Amino acid sequence: MVEKVYITYNQVHKLCQESAARILNDFKPNLMIAIGGGGYVPARILRSFLKRPGSPNIPIQAIGLSLYESLPTSASSPSSAPETAGTIVTRTQWLDLSSLEMANLIGKRVLIVDEVDDTRTTLEYAVRELQKDVEAAAEQQGRQEEGGRTKFSVFVLHNKEKVKRGRLPDGMVQEGRYAAARTVGDVWICYPWEATDIDEHDRLAAQQPQT
């Protein structure tokens, strides 16, 4: 049975707080992209901790991505074989190429925020497709040089140590543009916003060893 790990709201808050210093130092983001629904809460909390006195809030743009497991293609492949079951990412919301939402990213330092890096499929999709569309927007506007300076970084609350299906661009991890507040095993992470009984959730979290 997969181990369940219960995370309280205040733990999420503190994970964002302690990661903010590194994000400000290393990534210096001008803009956040929250991957909805999981990225909404950490992105909103992070915004408070990234605010510097006298400067405006770092704007958050939201995108929506859903990950579906597609069924194995032949009956002979058991459904438990992960290599045969594909994963499909679908967009439920995206940034608008025509209304300058995408153009706002040109030349910027963009921090993509999600709750968990599990198979990395969603993150790969987000980074790759945003990068592609920002390049297209830069070309459309004749701002290729500026577009080449666009830098994406990633922040997640938890990274699961496991075989990843998705890949991030070369250099992103090595150049320190990937931050996970915590690295965990292949556990079942129970986030507070999914809890039916938040008091019970907190009680279970308190029984766990603190990390």
Added chain:
Amino acid sequence: MVEKVYITYNQVHKLCQESAARILNDFKPNLMIAIGGGGYVPARILRSFLKRPGSPNIPIQAIGLSLYESLPTSASSPSSAPETAGTIVTRTQWLDLSSLEMANLIGKRVLIVDEVDDTRTTLEYAVRELQKDVEAAAEQQGRQEEGGRTKFSVFVLHNKEKVKRGRLPDGMVQEGRYAAARTVGDVWICYPWEATDIDEHDRLAAQQPQT
């Protein structure tokens, strides 16, 4: 001095939980629109409680609105006079008319979610502009009749009892398409995602009378 009211994450969670029954019964939303950044957290929590077994999650689309107080136009009007200082709503993110994001709202029951209804200016803007753009999308697609069935409702964590600058459409409140989990006086609400020290925040919240 304005009274400060401290709200914990778990209180926000429970406000969403207890409002979900009414929202499911009365509004029956097909779709949520989170007004970012304040609406992100309640919208994500609410999604968990609106989920019915066997049905998919209710999708969340995010929009971004910022409220600026414009300066009084003449030096003779003191800056404390609220009637002379205008308020300007600016869009930091919007739904896309061309890529069907807006068309997804045609004929739907759409729940707009924000943290607080203060002067009502942002909510008036959101409802009015979304309504206008959904009508435009319906007309563009020759789906006017369906478009006429689009119903907007509003959920906020807190409604402040005060003179409102913004107005919601006729009938919205009377037809029960407006829900605030709590109605409060004109107090300073401290949401947990703005807290620098979340333990101190919780301590201050615990000292307050519970509502």
